[in-house]
Amino acid sequence: MNRSSTMARVDLDGNPIKPITICMIGAGGFIGSHLCEKLMHETPHTVLALDIQNDKIKHLLEPDSLPWAGRITFYRLNIKHDSRLEGLIKMADLTINLAAICIPADYNTRPLDTIYSNFIDGLPVVKYCSENNKRLIHFSTSEVYGKTIGAFLPKDSPLRKDPAYFVLKEDESPCIYGSIEKQRWTYACAKQLIDRLIYAEGAENGLEFTIVRPFNWIGPRIDFIPGIDGPSEGVPRVLACFSNNLLRGEPLKLVDGGQSQRTFVYIKDAIEAVLLMIENPARANGHIFNVGNPNNEVTVRQLAEMMVQVYSKVSGEKPPETPIIDVSSKEFYGEGYDDCDRRMSDMTIINKQLGWKPKTSLLDLLESSLTYQYRTYAEAIKKVIAKPVAS
Numbered sequence: 001m002n003r004s005s006t007m008a009r010v011d012l013d014g015n016p017i018k019p020i021t022i023c024m025i026g027a028g029g030f031i032g033s034h035l036c037e038k039l040m041h042e043t044p045h046t047v048l049a050l051d052i053q054n055d056k057i058k059h060l061l062e063p064d065s066l067p068w069a070g071r072i073t074f075y076r077l078n079i080k081h082d083s084r085l086e087g088l089i090k091m092a093d094l095t096i097n098l099a100a101i102c103i104p105a106d107y108n109t110r111p112l113d114t115i116y117s118n119f120i121d122g123l124p125v126v127k128y129c130s131e132n133n134k135r136l137i138h139f140s141t142s143e144v145y146g147k148t149i150g151a152f153l154p155k156d157s158p159l160r161k162d163p164a165y166f167v168l169k170e171d172e173s174p175c176i177y178g179s180i181e182k183q184r185w186t187y188a189c190a191k192q193l194i195d196r197l198i199y200a201e202g203a204e205n206g207l208e209f210t211i212v213r214p215f216n217w218i219g220p221r222i223d224f225i226p227g228i229d230g231p232s233e234g235v236p237r238v239l240a241c242f243s244n245n246l247l248r249g250e251p252l253k254l255v256d257g258g259q260s261q262r263t264f265v266y267i268k269d270a271i272e273a274v275l276l277m278i279e280n281p282a283r284a285n286g287h288i289f290n291v292g293n294p295n296n297e298v299t300v301r302q303l304a305e306m307m308v309q310v311y312s313k314v315s316g317e318k319p320p321e322t323p324i325i326d327v328s329s330k331e332f333y334g335e336g337y338d339d340c341d342r343r344m345s346d347m348t349i350i351n352k353q354l355g356w357k358p359k360t361s362l363l364d365l366l367e368s369s370l371t372y373q374y375r376t377y378a379e380a381i382k383k384v385i386a387k388p389v390a391s
Contacts, residue, residue: 009043009044009279011279011280011282012276012280012283012354012355013280013282013283017043017279019043019044019045019046020045020046020092020093020094020278021045021046021047021048021091021092021093021094022039022045022046022047022048022092022093022094022095022096022278023048023050023088023089023091023092023094023095023096024036024047024048024049024050024095024096024098025050025051025079025095025096025097025098025099025125026050026051026097026098026099026100026139027047027049027050027051027054027057027074027098028049028051028052028053028054028055028056028057028074029051029056029098030056030217030219030221030222030223030267031098031139031214031217031267031270031271032049032051032056032057032098033056033057033060033221034219034221034267034268034271035096035098035271035274035275036049036057036060036072037060038271038272038274038275039072039275040060040066040067040068040071040072041068042275043275043279044071045071045278046071046072047071047072047073048073048075048088048091048092049072049073049074049075050075050077050079050085050088051074051076051077052076052077052078053076054074054076055229056221057072057074060072061074075088079099079121079122079124079125080116080121085124085125085128086124086128086132089125089128089129089132089134090128090132090134092134093134093135094134094135094136094137094278095125095128095129095134095135095136095137096136096137096138096139096274096278097122097125097136097137097138097139098139099117099121099122099125100117100118100139100141100191101113101114101117101118101187102118102141102187102237103223103234103235103236103237104184104187104235104237104333104337105234105235105236105332105333107183107184107185107186107187107336107337108183108184108333108334108335108336108337109334111183111186111336114186114187114190115186115189115190117190118187118190118191118194119190119191119193119194122138122194123194123197125138126138126194126197126198126201126207129207129209130201130205130207133206133208134208135208135209135210135281135285136198136207136208136209136210137209137210137211137212137274137277137278137284138194138195138198138209138210138211138212139212139214140191140194140195140211140212140213140214140288141187141188141191141213141214142168142213142214142215142216142290142292142343142345143187143188143191143340144175144188144191144192144195144213145168145173145175145176145188145340145343146175146176146177146178146185146188146340147176147177147178147340147341148165148166148168148176148340148341148342149164149165149166149174149176150162150165150166150341150342151176151340151341151342153165163344166341166342166344167344167345167346168290168343168344168345168346169290169346169348170213170287170288170289170290170346170349171288171349175188175192177189178338181336182336182337182338183336183337184333184336184337184338184339185338195211195288198211199211202286208281208285208286209285209286210277210281210284210285210286210287210288210289211287211288211289212274212277212288212289212291213288213289213290213291213345214265214270214291214292215262215263215264215265215290215291215292215293215343215345216238216262216263216264216265216292216343217264217265217266217267217270217291218239218264218265218266218267218365218369219266219267219268219365219368219369219372220267220368220369220372220373220376221372222236222237222239222240222267222369223236223237223239223240224236224240225240225243225244225247225373225377225381226244227384228377228380228381228384235332235333238262238300238303239307239369240373241253242303242304242307243307243311243369243370243373243377246307246308246311246315246370246373247373247374247377247378247381248381248385249317249320250320251320251322251323251324251325252304252307252308252323252324252325253325253326253327253332254300254301254304254324254325254326254327255300255327255328255329255332255333255339256326256328256329256339257301257326258299258300258301258302258303258304258324258326259299259300259301260299260300260339260340260341260342261297261298261299261300261341261342261343261344262297262298262299262300262303262342262343263292263293263294263295263296263297263343263344263345264293264296264298264303264362264365265291265292265293265296265358265360265365266293266358266359266360266364266365266368268360269293269358269359269360270291270358272356273289273291273350273354273356274291276354276355276356277289277354280353280354283353283354284353284354287349287353288349289349289350289353289354290345290346290347290349290350291345291350291356292343292344292345292347292358293358293360293362294344294345294347295358295361296358296361296362296365297344298362301324304323304324305323305324306362306363306366307366307370308323308324310363310366310367310370311370311374313367314367314370314371314374315370315374315378
């Protein structure tokens with residue numbers, strides 16, 4: 001049942017929440033599909049859903065008998081060259097920009113596309129919002145922070161354990177990147193530059209904005225499985241990449257030993273945070289918010305080991321004899337790859353402004369995610385594997 005139809009909805013300050021129209025750019029992707037679900041199921045808001053594909057939100061668009069029929073409309077467009085963009089932004093009260101190339105394997109092989117997608121293509125969105133006095137929620141990335149200060153300390157230094165040297169704060173932490181030939185940082189640099197542009201538009205021209213910095217949001221529908229609903233040679237982000245290996249019965253490939261440390265947050269927890277930003281503009285405007293789960297920190301090797309065990313549980317299949325192998329970053333990603341050592345989010349600002357805290361443990365979110373991956377892809381992959389190779 002649509003919760004909004006059975007009870008009055010109020011914001012964090014007790015004020016009634018009025019229905020608004022949201023222009024969502026990138027609505028057909030991983031985050032966009034979950035956010036559209038949340039908005040349709042639990043709010044009275046209307047969504048203008050913009051993307052180049054809608055496979056992940058088809059269940060929200062058809063049939064017309066759905067309770068939210070008429071509140072979500074899909075527009076197939078590419079923001080690079082579509083004259084409808086400004087008109088759709090004008091029609092809305094709020095624009096949410098999710099559009100990005102955010103697959104690490106692409107940063108080395110497609111650096112120009114990465115820069116254009118994450119900076120140049122976003123410029124009209126910021127311009128139209130500013131010129132038409134429309135509020136903007138822009139999705140940045142935790143990669144903006146780059147490497148931690150602690151990464152440059154001696155490996156045996158006790159300061160490496162001091163949070164001041166690795167916890168990432170929205171309003172304090174510097175942005176530290178590798179040298180220019182390390183093209184992995186094109187994504188972070190492009191995202192940082194548009195963050196600065198948005199902030200400047202707010203300071204100089206009064207743009208109402210909120211910037212979101214996701215820290216590894218994972219869950220059902222993330223990315224793609226190569227050769228099934230994505231390119232055969234594609235390399236998705238870590239959850240989908242490891243899922244692909246598990247579904248095919250292949251060893252999980254750990255880049256440079258998998259020693260980098262990451263935190264992971266369940267997509268449904270993260271979407272709760274975004275809804276709070278949407279419906280509490282007085283508390284969210286002008287802020288940059290880290291959205292992560294510091295309680296779910298593991299090395300990538302530990303993540304791989306957990307996924308092997310959880311997948312065995314949800315699939316009923318025994319793990320392979322060699323579940324994990326090590327590969328070099330050059331072999332896996334190609335020339336120009338670099339990485340940060342650790343990505344731990346400070347949560348002070350979002351907790352203070354919006355009262356948000358993540359709830360789901362890493363084990364629980366992995367079980368939910370891998371159950372979805374198995375149910376969605378296992379049969380399709382079995383058919384591909386069984387298909388005879390043409391001579």
